[in-house]
Amino acid sequence: MQALVTDLGFDVLFKGTNFTRLLGGMWVTLKISLISVALSIVLGILLGVVMTFKNPVTKAICRVYLEIVRIMPQLVLLFIVYYGSARLIGLKFEPEFAAVIVFTFWGTAEMGDLVRGALQSIPKHQYESAYSLGLNRSQTYFSIVIPQTIRRLLPLSINLVTRMIKTTPLIVMIEVVEATKVARQIIDANRVASPNAAFGLFFVIFVLYFAVCWPISLLASHLEKKWSN
Amino acid sequence: MADTVLTINNINKSYGDNLILNGLSLDVHKGEVIVIIGPSGCGKSTLLRCINALEPIQGGEIRLDGELIDGNSRNIAQIRQKIGMVFQNYELFPHKTVLQNIILAPMKVQKRSKVEVTEEAEQLLERVGLLDKKNSYPRQLSGGQKQRVAIVRALCMHPEIMLFDEVTAALDPEMVREVLDTMLELAKNGSTMLIVTHEMNFARAIADRVIFLDGGEIVEEADPEDFFTYPKTERAQKFLDTFEYESVKHHDNEY
Ligand SMILES: Nc1ncnc2c1ncn2[C@@H]1O[C@H](COP(=O)(O)OP(=O)(O)OP(=O)(O)O)[C@@H](O)[C@H]1O
Ligand SMILES: [Mg+2]
Numbered sequence: 001m002q003a004l005v006t007d008l009g010f011d012v013l014f015k016g017t018n019f020t021r022l023l024g025g026m027w028v029t030l031k032i033s034l035i036s037v038a039l040s041i042v043l044g045i046l047l048g049v050v051m052t053f054k055n056p057v058t059k060a061i062c063r064v065y066l067e068i069v070r071i072m073p074q075l076v077l078l079f080i081v082y083y084g085s086a087r088l089i090g091l092k093f094e095p096e097f098a099a100v101i102v103f104t105f106w107g108t109a110e111m112g113d114l115v116r117g118a119l120q121s122i123p124k125h126q127y128e129s130a131y132s133l134g135l136n137r138s139q140t141y142f143s144i145v146i147p148q149t150i151r152r153l154l155p156l157s158i159n160l161v162t163r164m165i166k167t168t169p170l171i172v173m174i175e176v177v178e179a180t181k182v183a184r185q186i187i188d189a190n191r192v193a194s195p196n197a198a199f200g201l202f203f204v205i206f207v208l209y210f211a212v213c214w215p216i217s218l219l220a221s222h223l224e225k226k227w228s229n
Numbered sequence: 230m231a232d233t234v235l236t237i238n239n240i241n242k243s244y245g246d247n248l249i250l251n252g253l254s255l256d257v258h259k260g261e262v263i264v265i266i267g268p269s270g271c272g273k274s275t276l277l278r279c280i281n282a283l284e285p286i287q288g289g290e291i292r293l294d295g296e297l298i299d300g301n302s303r304n305i306a307q308i309r310q311k312i313g314m315v316f317q318n319y320e321l322f323p324h325k326t327v328l329q330n331i332i333l334a335p336m337k338v339q340k341r342s343k344v345e346v347t348e349e350a351e352q353l354l355e356r357v358g359l360l361d362k363k364n365s366y367p368r369q370l371s372g373g374q375k376q377r378v379a380i381v382r383a384l385c386m387h388p389e390i391m392l393f394d395e396v397t398a399a400l401d402p403e404m405v406r407e408v409l410d411t412m413l414e415l416a417k418n419g420s421t422m423l424i425v426t427h428e429m430n431f432a433r434a435i436a437d438r439v440i441f442l443d444g445g446e447i448v449e450e451a452d453p454e455d456f457f458t459y460p461k462t463e464r465a466q467k468f469l470d471t472f473e474y475e476s477v478k479h480h481d482n483e484y
Binding site for chain 2: 133134143151
């Protein structure tokens with residue numbers, strides 16, 4: 001048993017503060033994704049409403065924004081914001097701050113498009129049948145349009161959230177010390193004593209990501225089933 | 230004749246350059262059942278939508294109990310609650326149960342108590358044979374059941390007039406009857422109704438007055454027996470003939 005733990009590199013976990021450091025790295029990941037997700041939801045809802053406007057100027061701007069986000073790899077965006085900010089405006093962002101900017105920039109665009117889609121999927125007749133019952137505009141929005149929009153939106157936006165969380169390891173590229181970075185530091189430090197550390201450490205990271213994303217995924221499919229149709 | 234509920238006075242309605250309703254006038258009296266028929270695209274739906282201010286009109290005026298119906302006025306919601314409208318595709322709210330669909334507007338708009346409205350809704354559902362479905366969602370109902378719920382939902386607001394726009398057109402043939410029976414029952418109880426339909430036998434049975442609309446104008450207005458046996462105008466004659474022709478053809482194919 002002892003041998004197996006060593007073979008698979010789990011022993012390293014319990015050396016010194018390794019395990020707490022790993023959790024610390026995961027916390028950085030979570031913190032960045034949670035802040036970005038929260039900002040993306042708020043800004044994305046506003047953007048989604050703006051995207052339903054018929055104004056050709058706002059339409060064109062939103063379109064360009066969305067295309068940029070879709071075409072650019074997130075990594076390139078990270079480099080532009082982190083390294084480019086120093087060059088362009090002479091400001092050096094904290095790497096974690098740069099990460100939040102990029103993830104929010106990305107999440108807002110995707111969320112906005114989801115909100116737009118959900119709003120536009122409510123048929124005109126739903127408004128009309130509410131109006132013909134004597135509901136005014138705000139009653140129609142709050143009782144009929146928004147509840148149906150949220151039902152369509154929630155499962156989709158939860159998928160976006162898990163996608164954002166899963167993409168966080170990218171931020172090691174701009175020197176944020178998150179979970180995968182901590183793991184590699186530990187592996188390097190123990191190369192001689194525990195040559196197998198990689199498996200154990202990345203397995204733990206797998207479990208940590210799983211523990212965060214699985215419940216969110218479950219919630220999404222539960223809501224999807226509950227509100228289907 | 231009894232009091233006039235709805236007055237339509239010389240209205241014009243166009244979409245762009247396309248004139249749909251051309252100086253149309255019509256009075257609807259309390260308790261009267263008017264059936265509007267006419268070829269596809271003649272403006273029947275448009276007329277009903279104008280009455281409910283879902284479409285703006287470009288000339289003339291529509292009044293309910295003397296009050297002007299104007300989509301831009303502040304009290305339009307107040308007037309709309311006196312007009313019940315039932316659509317071809319039911320348009321129930323999919324996220325609410327049958328009962329919630331029915332009690333929503335009476336509670337929100339008329340501020341009636343939940344207990345009282347629920348009681349009334351249940352009585353109405355009982356009358357149309359759907360009390361056991363009160364906690365179902367619309368997606369769990371058949372088309373005919375949905376349409377009966379839509380009728381109950383409109384009725385529960387105690388409207389002064391009910392508008393029906395081809396409410397059986399989307400239904401399977403075997404469900405048409407249950408909806409038409411519900412409407413006949415309303416007519417018997419003295420509801421004021423404006424009905425657009427392609428069911429000629431039903432029209433004949435329920436109408437106090439038949440209006441034949443063509444080219445945005447009322448071409449003929451008559452007692453149903455007279456209209457269906459001896460239409461006065463050539464256009465009405467032709468329109469009714471299309472139904473005859475279709476039924477003969479149908480026969481030929483069958484045998
Ligand atoms: N939103 C719109 N924009 C432009 N034209 C419209 C619009 N709605 C209806 N029309 C036109 O107005 C005319 C009347 O339409 P309406 O729906 O009132 O006809 P209808 O008599 O109800 O026909 P049907 O029996 O097929 O339901 C049609 O020629 C239609 O093409
Ligand atoms: Mg129509």
